[in-house]
Structures are given as C-alpha cells and as structure tokens.
Amino acid sequence: MPTIMEKGLYAYLTDRKEAGLKENVITKKLKKGDILYDTTQQDTGIFEIVSGAVKLGGISNKGKEYIYELLTPGEFFGNLAFLGPDFCEFCKVLTATELRYYKTPYFKHLITHDPQLADWAFSKIVFRWNKTESMLANIRSYEPRERIQVLYSSLQRKIMTANGREVFLNKLITYQDIADLTATTRQLAADTIH
Template identity: 25%
Template sequence: MCVRNVPIFNHLTEEEMNEVFEKVESRSYEKDDHLYMAGDPKDSLFVLHRGKVRIYRLNEEGKEQLIRVLLPGDFTGELALFGGEKLHDSYAEIVQDSRVCEISKADLYGLLKEYPDIGIKIIERFSTRLNEVEQQATNIALMNSEERLIEYIRTHVDDEDFLRLKMTKKDLSSYLSMQPETLTRIFKKLEADGMIGKIDNRTYQVLDYSIL
C-alpha cells in the first residue's frame, strides 16, 4: 500500500489507512519527469513512496538553487493547504524512477476533518523543514563556503561519525550555494587537514571531532 510506511499516515489503523488509500492516486514516474513545474497550480499533496525527487528554484539568471531532496516518506505540495500563492514557484524533478502518492487538496481537506492527527503530523514535518530552510539561509548569509560545508557535515553525520551523502555533489554544491569546483576543493582541503577521510565519493568519515 502506497501510504503504509509514510510517517504522516502510519499512525492510522488499518481501516483508516484503507480509507486514505481510496483517495490516493498512485503514479509511477521515470527519471527526469517532473511532479510539477514553476507556474503549475498548487492543488495536490505529493508523498514519495519510492525513489528520489529534487526540489529546486531558478534565479533570474536561470541558475538552479537546490531547496531539498525528497526521500521515501517525504512530501511536497503542502503549501496548497495554507492558502497564499496558488502556483508553484519551484520545480520537483524525478531523480530516479519513483512511485508517488498524490492526494487532491479537496480530498486532503476531507481527511484532515476526519483524522486531525494527519494535520498535526503535516504541521510538525513542515515546521521542521521551515526551521531547516531558515537555518540554511542564515548559514549562506553569515558563513563562508568552508564553514557552510563543515556545518553541513556537523548536522548530517550519523551516529557512527560517517557522512553519507544522499544527493550528488553537484546538488550539494547548489544546496550550499557554491560552485561545484569550490565544494571539491574544500572536501580535499578537509581531507588534507586530517578532519575527514574519504571512503568513497558519497561517504566520508569524521576524523577530527572538533568539527562536531
């Protein structure tokens, strides 16, 4: 079932989950497809069941700014619930073949009235995401490139002191608002300084705990 392992729904009983599933349209997308593009109407909540999706904006020069990467259980389109702008100002691109649960705004409102806990879960996740966006904006404004990468490592390292990148380095450089060449140079500098050790292109181990 598309919604079974999704955090905003998995607290429901089997019967309640079946009712949600009746309102869900499950769709498959191929790499390079889009869930939505800037200018499309905000009229659905999209919940990623399988795959990976990147959310990004284009600035006035047409340069991409990565906002976040969706992994299974994540969702996008929730701003349709809170009014405001009626059109998307970002793009949701499929990074790898994906399965997505789509719930229309009207159906979601009905579910929220019947199961208020769903709304609470959405608000909790949205609040966390908003805090992350605000912190990221602060980091970009106040930190240099090396400080931003170190802060990213500090906040994304796992319990075993490994940084396991869930996005490409090109996307990471966009997320951290720096050129890919700058990101590569800083990674190499941190390795040379003995602060991190490279396991593979997506995995690093923290060696100097002062950065944590």
C-alpha cells in the same frame, strides 16, 4: 496503538478504513531524471515520498535553474496553489522514486476533520521549516568551505530507492546542487569535496 508518526499517514488511513482513500490517493513510480512538475504548474496536489528522493527548485530572474530543497522518504511537499500565483517551483526526481499523490481537497478534509491528523500535519510543516532554518543558519554560521563540508556530511546517509537499492543521498546530487544549497559556487563545491 501506534501514532501516525510511527506508522505513517497512509497506514493510519488504511487502518481507519478512511472513506475515499483509494479514489483520492494514487501511487506513482518515477525514474531518475523525471520531472514530477515544472514551474508552470500551480495545483500539484500533495506528495509523500515512499522511497527515493527529489529536489525542489526554481528559475532565477536570469533564467537559471537552482535548487533549495532535497526531500527523502517520509517527507511531504507540493500543493503550490496554497502559496499564491507568484510562487512557482519544479520537482525533479534524483533516483527511482515511489510517491503517493493525495488529492488536495481530500487532504484538506482529512486534516480539518481529524485532530490527530492535524497535529501530524503541523509537525511535518514545522520539520520542513526547521530544515530550511537550519540551512540558513549554516550559511550564516560557517565559512563557505565549512558549509559545503557540513552539508555533504549531513547527506552522507543511505536511502532506499523504488527499485529496492540503497544509495547514498550525497552521491545523487551535483556540485551545482551543493553550491545552491550552500550559497557557494559549483567550482568551490567541486574543489572542497575532492
């Protein structure tokens, strides 16, 4: 029998005929440039990327936007209420994107009542931690131009959009996004990539 990791959460829940699935999981389609949520929203629910990509970020003390994460199909994010009132972020859509929205109480119930689902959720959390730790390690390990090249190469992969188009992830982001993710400047990112 395929695992949750092999088939995905929604297929796992569908196969199990999980009670409340239709009422608690909603599919959303968004266009490039849409804002899923902004820094004023705390309770966002849990989102799963089915196709497309999003970027997560915040607003600096000086009022300037920055990003710290790019998410692609199969990744989960959201539920900022768990992080307390001092944390806030925004989520912007990079290309036509399809998401599944899981209501927070339903998601909590699932992972606290199904050990397989709890294991799956922990693996998703560890995956996100690893992405962040790897990004920080790159910032500490490489010189600025090398950081940009390493990031740009890692993003040179295709993803499927909600419109059924294949696009390269590195073509969806700006020089400023690259600078944010590498702790460099927009100008250095532009000079390095061209």
